[in-house]
Amino acid sequence: MSSHIKLFSPGPVEVSEKTFQAFRKPMIGHRGNDFKKLYAAVQPGLQQLFGTTRPVFISTSSSWGVMEGALRNLTKGKVLNCMNGAFSDKWNDVAKRCGYEAEKLQVEWGKPITPELLKARLEQGDIDVVTLIHNETSTGCMSPLKDLADVLKQFPEVLSVVDTVSSCTVVPIPFDELGIDVLLTGSQKAFALPPGMAFLSVSEKGMKRAAEVKGRGYYFDFLEFQKNHEGDMTPSTPVISHIYALQSKLEDIAAEGLENRYARHAKTNALVAEWVKARGFEFFAPEGYRSVGLTCVKNNKGVDVAAWIGRLKSKYSCIIDGGYGKIKGETFRISNMGDETEETISQLLAWLDDTAE
Numbered sequence: 001m002s003s004h005i006k007l008f009s010p011g012p013v014e015v016s017e018k019t020f021q022a023f024r025k026p027m028i029g030h031r032g033n034d035f036k037k038l039y040a041a042v043q044p045g046l047q048q049l050f051g052t053t054r055p056v057f058i059s060t061s062s063s064w065g066v067m068e069g070a071l072r073n074l075t076k077g078k079v080l081n082c083m084n085g086a087f088s089d090k091w092n093d094v095a096k097r098c099g100y101e102a103e104k105l106q107v108e109w110g111k112p113i114t115p116e117l118l119k120a121r122l123e124q125g126d127i128d129v130v131t132l133i134h135n136e137t138s139t140g141c142m143s144p145l146k147d148l149a150d151v152l153k154q155f156p157e158v159l160s161v162v163d164t165v166s167s168c169t170v171v172p173i174p175f176d177e178l179g180i181d182v183l184l185t186g187s188q189k190a191f192a193l194p195p196g197m198a199f200l201s202v203s204e205k206g207m208k209r210a211a212e213v214k215g216r217g218y219y220f221d222f223l224e225f226q227k228n229h230e231g232d233m234t235p236s237t238p239v240i241s242h243i244y245a246l247q248s249k250l251e252d253i254a255a256e257g258l259e260n261r262y263a264r265h266a267k268t269n270a271l272v273a274e275w276v277k278a279r280g281f282e283f284f285a286p287e288g289y290r291s292v293g294l295t296c297v298k299n300n301k302g303v304d305v306a307a308w309i310g311r312l313k314s315k316y317s318c319i320i321d322g323g324y325g326k327i328k329g330e331t332f333r334i335s336n337m338g339d340e341t342e343e344t345i346s347q348l349l350a351w352l353d354d355t356a357e
């Protein structure tokens with residue numbers, strides 16, 4: 001068995017040699033011109049991925065840092081957490097731990113959040129901030145973001161925070177068009193960078209709200225991000241090596257072309273879907289709402305998933321994921337996020353066949 005186990009699990013995903021090379025550039029001061037140039041250089045690429053003319057702030061934290069931070073910046077009243085899987089359920093717990101009154105809009109795991117459901121709850125009033133996870137990585141379910149954003153537009157008094165951790169760079173996420181207030185994502189999933197960095201954009205309305213909210217703290221304060229952004233800097237010492245790696249990744253994305261990148265994800269995802277059907281497995285999420293960057297497979301055949309992954313690992317030095325949280329073993333997940341190609345995904349599927357019992 002090689003010491004390098006390639007990850008086909010949905011986060012962290014495999015990181016390329018080129019990215020690691022970018023990581024080990026010599027260190028620079030974070031208040032000097034070299035850093036300011038680096039910060040400014042990554043902005044256009046990030047803005048293009050976010051479909052925005054707003055700044056894209058860089059946070060030295062995992063996604064949860066900004067998921068919690070967004071609540072701390074925006075919340076004056078009641079939070080509504082749209083919940084349909086492990087990450088979106090957890091956001092409700094996080095809101096409560098921050099001391100907010102947080103209501104659940106709970107849907108069965110694997111099912112999408114629908115615009116009808118969101119609209120019905122918002123019509124009852126009394127909601128200040130909505131949290132939504134575009135793509136529930138635990139269940140492989142993608143909720144209809146455009147339709148949900150259209151509902152949110154009908155309630156301009158409600159602020160919205162949308163997590164695109166496993167969908168940004170897989171499918172287009174046009175922040176400005178959607179009209180949502182915070183868009184956030186992390187580095188270790190669709191971006192195929194190591195974990196430890198997150199990105200976020202905030203609408204004008206979101207910035208205005210933050211200015212009115214007390215107790216925002218310092219580390220995730222939107223106003224600090226904005227003030228420092230204006231000088232091409234971050235509030236505290238950022239993970240500079242990671243930003244070099246991001247610069248390298250944005251070059252890769254530009255070289256491939258965004259449309260080609262989206263098409264590549266759609267194709268590799270379709271390859272996995274064909275395999276799932278051909279092998280007599282089912283999908284955990286319904287047709288029309290399935291993730292494009294990963295596949296959550298229902299273990300309807302009752303195979304020993306952990307043993308299968310063990311064989312895959314020892315024979316081919318790679319792994320898929322054996323299911324997340326309460327659906328571990330009942331499901332397994334295959335990621336096609338990041339740098340995977342038709343060739344690497346076809347290879348993986350052949351290896352899965354070879355190691356199946």
Ligand SMILES: *Cc1c(COP(=O)(O)O)cnc(C)c1O
Nearest residue numbers: 062063064087135137165166186
């Ligand atoms: C992985 C994931 C997170 C959590 O990210 P961390 O980097 O562990 O903080 C949040 N939301 C979604 C949708 C995820 O897939």
